[in-house]
Amino acid sequence: MADDTEFKPADTVESPLPIPELVLIHEASLAGIAAPFMPPLEDGVAKKDGFKPKDVPLIRDPKRPEPPADVIRVRGHNDVPLDETLMHSFPYSSIGKVFIKDPSNGNSVVRECSGVAIGVRLVLTANHCYPQDYGLVGGGATQRKFNLQFLPGYDSRSHDPKPHGGAYADKCYAIGENHVDGTDYLVCRLNGDVGPESGWLGWAYWANDTAYTTGDWTSVGYPFRTQQGTVPCYQNPINLYAVTNSGYQGKVLTGRPAYASEGWSGGPLFGWIDGKPYIAGVVRATAGVTIHGVASPLNTTHAGGERLARLIESARRNYTVELGASSLPT
Numbered sequence: 001m002a003d004d005t006e007f008k009p010a011d012t013v014e015s016p017l018p019i020p021e022l023v024l025i026h027e028a029s030l031a032g033i034a035a036p037f038m039p040p041l042e043d044g045v046a047k048k049d050g051f052k053p054k055d056v057p058l059i060r061d062p063k064r065p066e067p068p069a070d071v072i073r074v075r076g077h078n079d080v081p082l083d084e085t086l087m088h089s090f091p092y093s094s095i096g097k098v099f100i101k102d103p104s105n106g107n108s109v110v111r112e113c114s115g116v117a118i119g120v121r122l123v124l125t126a127n128h129c130y131p132q133d134y135g136l137v138g139g140g141a142t143q144r145k146f147n148l149q150f151l152p153g154y155d156s157r158s159h160d161p162k163p164h165g166g167a168y169a170d171k172c173y174a175i176g177e178n179h180v181d182g183t184d185y186l187v188c189r190l191n192g193d194v195g196p197e198s199g200w201l202g203w204a205y206w207a208n209d210t211a212y213t214t215g216d217w218t219s220v221g222y223p224f225r226t227q228q229g230t231v232p233c234y235q236n237p238i239n240l241y242a243v244t245n246s247g248y249q250g251k252v253l254t255g256r257p258a259y260a261s262e263g264w265s266g267g268p269l270f271g272w273i274d275g276k277p278y279i280a281g282v283v284r285a286t287a288g289v290t291i292h293g294v295a296s297p298l299n300t301t302h303a304g305g306e307r308l309a310r311l312i313e314s315a316r317r318n319y320t321v322e323l324g325a326s327s328l329p330t
């Protein structure tokens with residue numbers, strides 16, 4: 001790993017728990033910050049590899065089991081829990097649960113989402129999972145602050161539900177406030193190093209939208225409707241049938257089935273290139289959408305595109321400068 005800083009173990013407890021500082025990166029400066037670290041397009045795709053821990057097995061396609069009778073059926077589709085042993089294999093070990101907690105109320109959980117490790121001490125989730133206007137009190141004059149906790153590989157069925165520990169965000173990076181479109185992503189720096197144990201996913205984006213609509217896509221997340229969001233669920237295949245540009249270099253990736261429900265927001269949409277997994281987007285929402293003026297049935301939308309890659313690399317750049325490391329965590 002290209003990081004010469006001393007590792008700080010995951011599950012590090014600080015008192016009080018950190019409240020993440022939010023850094024809103026202006027679109028105009030995003031390209032400049034990330035440009036020196038962006039790989040070029042090759043054969044129509046730009047990508048940066050993730051990291052698989054040495055002793056963690058790589059499993060591409062887990063066998064999709066027949067859903068048990070008690071699996072909740074919603075919108076004609078099933079939430080199918082991953083086999084719990086898969087959370088000890090890559091890339092599933094890098095995907096985890098995100099908790100938003102209220103320190104003013106005993107650190108009670110106020111929102112639950114999904115996320116994925118993208119570096120030694122970085123996590124990617126949906127921007128709307130940590131909305132900047134959440135919990136305004138006193139007529140909007142005072143903004144309540146919240147903690148963000150990430151637990152990679154979390155699975156309540158396991159004898160060790162937190163196999164890779166966990167950490168809290170102390171700084172988060174976003175492109176704008178509460179975007180629920182093609183910029184609905186949030187990168188957070190953690191106060192402990194979860195990546196060396198869990199591994200982390202790389203990222204990719206494609207110059208031609210056809211690569212999205214013809215790709216083989218998977219998502220993993222923690223839908224609350226299945227065992228109260230305590231076990232990871234798996235969706236494959238996902239048919240991305242529409243790609244819509246969203247602002248500067250952002251994309252909304254619209255697909256079926258309409259699989260994602262509350263709690264799955266922030267989970268990764270990923271595919272494979274030469275046997276390695278790469279993030280193409282994050283889960284936004286399931287809803288009816290209008291494309292080219294035509295209303296469609298329920299779909300699940302994802303936020304992705306080159307802008308997501310640039311945000312990740314900008315966060316890595318800032319992370320490295322602040323820690324005084326000589327090279328980027330990859």
